[in-house]
Amino acid sequence: MSNDVIFSFHHIGLACKKLETEIRSHEMLGYKKESTIFVDKTQKVKGIFMVINHFRVELLEPLDKESPINNYLKKGIRMYHQCFTTRDIEKAIHFLQEQGAILVVKPVEAIAFDQRKIAFLYLRTQMLIELIEE
Ligand code: NI
Numbered sequence: 001m002s003n004d005v006i007f008s009f010h011h012i013g014l015a016c017k018k019l020e021t022e023i024r025s026h027e028m029l030g031y032k033k034e035s036t037i038f039v040d041k042t043q044k045v046k047g048i049f050m051v052i053n054h055f056r057v058e059l060l061e062p063l064d065k066e067s068p069i070n071n072y073l074k075k076g077i078r079m080y081h082q083c084f085t086t087r088d089i090e091k092a093i094h095f096l097q098e099q100g101a102i103l104v105v106k107p108v109e110a111i112a113f114d115q116r117k118i119a120f121l122y123l124r125t126q127m128l129i130e131l132i133e134e
Contacts, residue, residue: 005095007084010132011049011056015072015080019046019061026050026057038112043105045069047112058083058112081120083130089117092131100124107133 016022019037031050039046044067047060062069072080086092089107097103105120110132117133 005086005088005092007086007092007131010083010085010130011058012079013058013060013081013083013130014078015069016059016061016078017073019048019059022059022061023048023050026052026059031057035112039063040111042108043068043110049112081128081130083132085132085134087134089119089131089133093119093121096121096123096129101129104128 014022023033027050029052031052034049034051034056037046037048041063044063045060046063047058050057050059060069062073069080072078093103093107101121101123103119103121105118107117107119109115110118113132119131121129121131123129
């Protein structure tokens with residue numbers, strides 16, 4: 001790990017066909033709602049955070065046909081990103097790019113995080129990573 005770029009785990013993102021069905025399914029497993037349902041028109045998603053013990057998932061339903069989540073659902077992929085908070089998002093992006101990551105969503109304010117900046121990158125392993133600025 002380089003100098004002072006530190007990543008803290010925040011959540012795993014799950015692609016969902018139907019948010020309400022998925023909320024009930026996670027409640028069955030013991031998850032509790034951590035937020036109300038949010039709509040992010042920039043990312044074209046409707047979502048909610050749920051927690052169990054110290055683990056957090058983000059359930060995400062596509063807002064429309066253009067939503068990138070549709071691509072994962074079509075392939076049967078459910079867990080599609082992991083998210084970390086970091087102090088300086090630009091610095092973290094630069095660090096990951098140096099390791100061969102590709103920036104797919106440039107830093108943009110996110111409604112789910114009180115307008116804090118988020119960004120998405122693909123690591124060389126094709127793992128999709130979301131960053132949230134602390
Ligand atoms: Ni996320």
